[in-house]
Amino acid sequence: MRGADRQRVLDLVVGRVVEAQARQAGGDGHTLERVIHDTYYHERRRLDAEPRTRATQQTIRRWQERLRALRTAGDAERREVLADAVRDFADEIVGHFDDRVYRLATSAVPVGLSAMLNALSPKLLLRGFPHPPGIGDRVILDGEIEAARRLLDRGTLVLTPTHLSHLDSVVVGYALHELGFPPFTYGAGLNLFTNPFVSFFMHNLGAYRVDRKKKADLYKDTLKEYATATLEFGYHNLFFPGGTRSRSGAVEQHLKLGLLGAGLRAYVNNLREGRTKPNVYVVPCTINYYLVLEAETLIDDHLKEAGKSRYIIDDDESTRPERVLSFLRNLFQLDARIVVHFGAPLDPFGNPVDADGRSLDGRGRPIDVRRYTYVRGVPAHDSQRDVEFTRQLGAALAVELHRRNTVLSTHAVAFAAFEALSRRHPGVDLYRLLRLRASERVLPESDLLATVGRLQGVLTERAAAGALRLGGRVQHDEPQDVVADALRHFGIYHNRAALRREGDRLAADDMNLLLYYHNRLSSYGLEQVIP
Amino acid sequence: MSAGAAPAESRFAILGATGLGRALARKLARGGTPVTLWSPEPTAPSPAGDPPLPEAVEVTGDLSLAARYDLLVLCVAAHAVRPVARALGEVARGDQVLVHAARGLEATTGLTVSAVVQEESCLRKIGVIGGALRAGALDRGRVVAAVVASRFDEVTSRVAALLRSPSFRVLCSQDVPGVEIAGAYRSIAAVWIGVVDALDLGPAARAMVMTEGLSEAARLAARLGADPLTFTGYAGVGDLVATAADPAGKEHEAGAMLVRGVAPGVAGAAAVAPEAAAAAAGACVLAACLGVKVPGAEGLRRLLAEGGDADAMLRAVFDEISGATR
Numbered sequence: 001m002r003g004a005d006r007q008r009v010l011d012l013v014v015g016r017v018v019e020a021q022a023r024q025a026g027g028d029g030h031t032l033e034r035v036i037h038d039t040y041y042h043e044r045r046r047l048d049a050e051p052r053t054r055a056t057q058q059t060i061r062r063w064q065e066r067l068r069a070l071r072t073a074g075d076a077e078r079r080e081v082l083a084d085a086v087r088d089f090a091d092e093i094v095g096h097f098d099d100r101v102y103r104l105a106t107s108a109v110p111v112g113l114s115a116m117l118n119a120l121s122p123k124l125l126l127r128g129f130p131h132p133p134g135i136g137d138r139v140i141l142d143g144e145i146e147a148a149r150r151l152l153d154r155g156t157l158v159l160t161p162t163h164l165s166h167l168d169s170v171v172v173g174y175a176l177h178e179l180g181f182p183p184f185t186y187g188a189g190l191n192l193f194t195n196p197f198v199s200f201f202m203h204n205l206g207a208y209r210v211d212r213k214k215k216a217d218l219y220k221d222t223l224k225e226y227a228t229a230t231l232e233f234g235y236h237n238l239f240f241p242g243g244t245r246s247r248s249g250a251v252e253q254h255l256k257l258g259l260l261g262a263g264l265r266a267y268v269n270n271l272r273e274g275r276t277k278p279n280v281y282v283v284p285c286t287i288n289y290y291l292v293l294e295a296e297t298l299i300d301d302h303l304k305e306a307g308k309s310r311y312i313i314d315d316d317e318s319t320r321p322e323r324v325l326s327f328l329r330n331l332f333q334l335d336a337r338i339v340v341h342f343g344a345p346l347d348p349f350g351n352p353v354d355a356d357g358r359s360l361d362g363r364g365r366p367i368d369v370r371r372y373t374y375v376r377g378v379p380a381h382d383s384q385r386d387v388e389f390t391r392q393l394g395a396a397l398a399v400e401l402h403r404r405n406t407v408l409s410t411h412a413v414a415f416a417a418f419e420a421l422s423r424r425h426p427g428v429d430l431y432r433l434l435r436l437r438a439s440e441r442v443l444p445e446s447d448l449l450a451t452v453g454r455l456q457g458v459l460t461e462r463a464a465a466g467a468l469r470l471g472g473r474v475q476h477d478e479p480q481d482v483v484a485d486a487l488r489h490f491g492i493y494h495n496r497a498a499l500r501r502e503g504d505r506l507a508a509d510d511m512n513l514l515l516y517y518h519n520r521l522s523s524y525g526l527e528q529v530i531p
Numbered sequence: 532m533s534a535g536a537a538p539a540e541s542r543f544a545i546l547g548a549t550g551l552g553r554a555l556a557r558k559l560a561r562g563g564t565p566v567t568l569w570s571p572e573p574t575a576p577s578p579a580g581d582p583p584l585p586e587a588v589e590v591t592g593d594l595s596l597a598a599r600y601d602l603l604v605l606c607v608a609a610h611a612v613r614p615v616a617r618a619l620g621e622v623a624r625g626d627q628v629l630v631h632a633a634r635g636l637e638a639t640t641g642l643t644v645s646a647v648v649q650e651e652s653c654l655r656k657i658g659v660i661g662g663a664l665r666a667g668a669l670d671r672g673r674v675v676a677a678v679v680a681s682r683f684d685e686v687t688s689r690v691a692a693l694l695r696s697p698s699f700r701v702l703c704s705q706d707v708p709g710v711e712i713a714g715a716y717r718s719i720a721a722v723w724i725g726v727v728d729a730l731d732l733g734p735a736a737r738a739m740v741m742t743e744g745l746s747e748a749a750r751l752a753a754r755l756g757a758d759p760l761t762f763t764g765y766a767g768v769g770d771l772v773a774t775a776a777d778p779a780g781k782e783h784e785a786g787a788m789l790v791r792g793v794a795p796g797v798a799g800a801a802a803v804a805p806e807a808a809a810a811a812a813g814a815c816v817l818a819a820c821l822g823v824k825v826p827g828a829e830g831l832r833r834l835l836a837e838g839g840d841a842d843a844m845l846r847a848v849f850d851e852i853s854g855a856t857r
Contacts, residue, residue: 349655363620367653371625385656388682392655 001095001185001206005233010090013225017086018079020221032078033070035218039085040067042216050213062088082218089222095185095208141175143342143404147355148283151345152181154357155279156231158263159184161340162252162286162401163240165293172238172287175340185230186238187223187259206235212244224262231266231280232273241397247302249295249519251286251405253398260397261390264348268386271370271379279357282393284343284400288471290410290489292516293327299516303434327493339471343404349389350396407459407521408471410498413486414517416451417443417499417508419530434511441508445483448506451530453479458529468524543602543693544569546594546615551632552606553581554666560587562696569597582670595622602628602689604660605648609635609715610809612644613651620652628686630658630679634714635806636813641820643711643755658686661710661766662702663773676700678766680710702765709761712752715810717770719831720744722800722807724778725786726841736845741771743827743852751814754821782807789834789841801835808835826851 001009025031040063047056066081073081151157161172169188176184185206190213208230210223231237243256263280270278292298344352347369351359359369372389373379420443422433456474463470473485487506490497490513498513499506508514545552548570556568566588573592577583584590591597598619607615612633623629633644642650645657658681668675679690679701687703695701704710723740730736749762761767785804793799801808812835814828830848834841 351653361620361653362650363617363652365620365653367625369625369653372655374626382685384684389655391682 001208001230001235006094009226009229009233010087010094012229013090013222014083014086016225016229017090017218017221018083021082021218022079027075029073029075029078032075032082033073036066036070036078036082036085039216039218042214042219046213046215059088086218086222089214089219090226092211093208093223093226095206138338139171139174139178140337140339141179141342142339143285144283144344145179145342147345148281148342149179149181150355151279151281151283151353151357152236155277155281156234156266157184157236157345158231158260158280158282159236159238160241160260160282160284160397160401161238162288162405163242163245164249164287164289164298165245167289167293168240168245168287171338171340172285182236184236184238187227220258224258224265227259227262228265228269231262232269232275234277237262241394241401245294245298247298248522249292249299249302249516250522251402251520253402253523255394255398257387257390257394260394261386264386264390264393265381267348268373268379268381271373280348281353281357282346282348282397284346284397284404286339286341286343286401286404286406288339288341288406288408288411288520290337290408291327291493293324295513295516296494296510299512302516303431303512337471339406339408341404341406341469343400346393346396346400348393350393402468402523403466404469405520406469406471407463407474409473409482409485410489410517411520412455412459412474413448413452413483414498414514415521415526416455416530417448417506418511418514418518419527420448420451421508421511421514423530430515434515436511438507441511442502442505445501445504445506449479449483452482454531455526455529456482458526462524542567542600543604544597544600545604545606546597546619547606548572548590549606549608550578550581550666551664551669552604553577553584554669555604555606556584556588557582558669558699559693560585563587564693565589567591567597567600569594594618598622598627601626602693603630604690605629605631605633605644607631607633608806608809609633609644609813610638610805612647613637616648616651619648619654623652623654625653625655627654628656628658628683628689629654630660630681630686630690632660632664633806634661634718635810636711636715636817638809638812639816641813641815641817643708643715645707645711656683656686657681657707658683658690659707659710659714660690661714661770663765663770665773665777672698674698674700676702676765676769678702678704678710678764680704680707680766682707704761704764704766706758706761708755709752709757709759710766712748712755712757713762713766713770715814716744716748716828717774718782718804718807718810719814719828720771721774721778721780721782722786722789722804722811722831722835723827723845724775725783726789726845727786728778728783729787729790730842730845732845736849737775739849739852740827740845741775743848745771747814747818747823747825747827750823751817751821751825754823785835786841792838792841795836795838799835799838807831811835824851 021032021035043063047060050056066084069077069081148157159172161168169186183206185208187210188207190209190211208226227237239259241255241260242252246252263282267278267280347353347359349369349372351361351367351369353359358366361367370379375382421441425433425436425440456479459468459470459474462468463475473482487499487501490499494510494513496510498510498517499508542565544567545556546569548568552568556566560566568584568588568590570590570592573590629648631644631648636643637647645659648654648657658679660677660679662676662678664675664677675698677694679687681687682705691701691703720741723744724737727736727740745762745767748767749759752761753759781804785800785807788800788803795801811828811832814825815832818825818828826848830844833839834844
């Protein structure tokens, strides 16, 4: 958020949230009071669970002052108390954008990251002399990039990547810079702002704060309205539509629609305000890694009954520098790639759009999507209608993310191995399968090669039909090369290998990890392919 | 009131001069509602035994003329929806509301009718009319009822406002796939009831084909995100009870033809009840995609497409039902 827009956006957000609450209350002051008390209840629970610091005590005092003011408040005062609470939320959320910091970061980060990566791999540094490989050699950018670029001039973009790792933000940020796109604003978890150095960059590069521990509806409304306002002000946004990192490793299927709906709200507001570029475009994007930095913690969390309560993980591999360095070293030593693939852009209703930004129906005919927003002939909000349109957008986006998912050797081999092991133990449920004895977690190499070959055949057919994408090796290499490539990756970074060679057999040392990488292909109905 | 007098906002059009489309047009016109009826053959004489349309019904063969209104009621059989939806897609607007009254699935894809309409047009505010809504009952002035389902409240409220009267009860739902699959299976079950009656197998066999129909429908629809309770309601059990109680109609006749061993073809049972044939074929395609067993639909699909011994096929279906683990 540039300084010039900051106050205008804040005022807009506070005004709209308070107005919406007042409208819902319908003039009933007690309803507004309930909203305030409900927000206090959630905030107090959150604050009581946190260490008592000066900041938390100050927040509690502010809430107590608000409650005192409510005792004698009339309608106008109630609105003021509500506005005060919303303003506090909005002040915390609002991001800042500083061109100087952006220039510094974009010029320094790729160089610095490349230097660090090359230092980790001297052999690679020498191999590329006098032009050592940079991060650009590690990240493959492809897909509908030009379509997205053209739309930058025609409206505001919402980039919606799949989410596997905390590295995703860095990777996407690099990708956008490399492509010459303007910076995108995005919501980052409050935990990422705890490190002062990282916080400085995040704060000045347009990231806004999202505190997932805040459960009050009023906070969520403020967050959505903030995202909506940034879109209206022309700030391109980045939303992770899964809401959080995929715990299972699967491609996101059930998307969080709350923030996604901000695109439609902004579009309706733009139409109502008669803005010259009202359009909002949703750009699907998939990010795929051979190995995922936090895979062990994420799959563990997925499998635990307590997974939901650990929604905010603050002790995973991404918080341990030695693991991050080990991961990056692996990335370079193995010539591993991160694949960032842009999908076909959609409008806020889930329709595809053409190169000129026009929405198309299922037959490719241009349609006037303004009419979807009409109530008695003029653009207007209708919350029930808009929830349904956003659900349809979510469904279209999920399909596009699946179609644009890039299958790498680690995914294909893990899928084949895990399914083959489950066939060897019929009737065994998932949790018993994960706890097989070491002697039961082995497959003859020849069997796995045959299974991988069969899977490659089906994957090639599916890829030809546009159901998914294949990484180079899975598409072109012989099964033994695909397996060898996957084993090279599995053997380097993780504490225990998902799969390793043991004579003429392959052994799964870590069944959880094998499941995690298998899951990248779990929603394509490929299970029946495995004999 | 003349057909052109009402403002566009209050007008609606019925697309398709099927028995139900014509009966709805008569019912609404009798109540003073201006009606536009699109028919691909607007000058064709009324079918034998079908009451004439009142003068207040404007009949047109120009789809673009009918499709200018903001509420469209699609009364086209499921197997014929796609070409009409495609033509409609040329003139449709995003703010229009459309409900359909088809009772089948697309045979080749297994898609529901609302999905076909969405594929072929920009229309999104789509709903379905289900339940035991029969043309004959509308014409005879009996109490009728229908379920209107849509994910959009605007659709259910506007269609309910159009149809609702003391003799026309309207129930609203959000379960579009549930009501659509229930309608398709009503067509399938109606043919099986015809088979059972022609074989004179009695009420237990009737109950078997009806409950198997409900069970298959609920299993399939649940995989599409439908609420299984929809099948215990008016669009599910209600429609089947009405079908069993008044077993006339094309599907019942098709069931009897299967027992008589009339060969498949232009004069066969599938030609007599094309919507049931499309429902059975579509249910099989859908079931294969979703990994659901549908012995009732599969048996009927094979009988209608390939012919064969209806008695033996029914017994094979019963064997599978009674042997299957639920």
